[in-house]
Amino acid sequence: MEPDELILSPPEWAFNCFPLPEPDVDVLTMEFVISTMQAQIDLVTEADTSRLGRALHVGHLLTVAQSDAGDWPAVFNARTGESIGSERSLAPLPMFERMNLMLNSSEFDHVLKRAAWGGIHPGS
Numbered sequence: 001m002e003p004d005e006l007i008l009s010p011p012e013w014a015f016n017c018f019p020l021p022e023p024d025v026d027v028l029t030m031e032f033v034i035s036t037m038q039a040q041i042d043l044v045t046e047a048d049t050s051r052l053g054r055a056l057h058v059g060h061l062l063t064v065a066q067s068d069a070g071d072w073p074a075v076f077n078a079r080t081g082e083s084i085g086s087e088r089s090l091a092p093l094p095m096f097e098r099m100n101l102m103l104n105s106s107e108f109d110h111v112l113k114r115a116a117w118g119g120i121h122p123g124s
């Protein structure tokens with residue numbers, strides 16, 4: 001899917017305005033969500049920050065879904081918010097760090113700390 005062809009979940013879903021691989025698909029992988037949002041962030045310019053706004057929205061909803069251990073479900077139902085299976089993911093952490101850097105902010109530090117995230121290291 002091209003970044004400009006984004007399909008978003010409906011506003012009444014628990015994870016509203018999350019990217020969908022196809023219309024009405026409600027089971028998502030965290031990997032899909034984060035890779036789609038990272039692709040959106042790649043397209044942010046000074047003249048058009050709307051894609052960053054989408055990523056921030058997803059990030060804000062994910063902060064609420066973060067477990068006490070600092071991770072997220074690897075697979076979840078965006079309509080209901082329920083986890084599917086027991087696999088967990090740390091996929092959102094680089095996105096949170098990236099948004100902090102882009103915004104010169106500490107907005108997501110609490111999320112990174114909860115996961116004991118040490119940051120992105122070159123070559124890793």
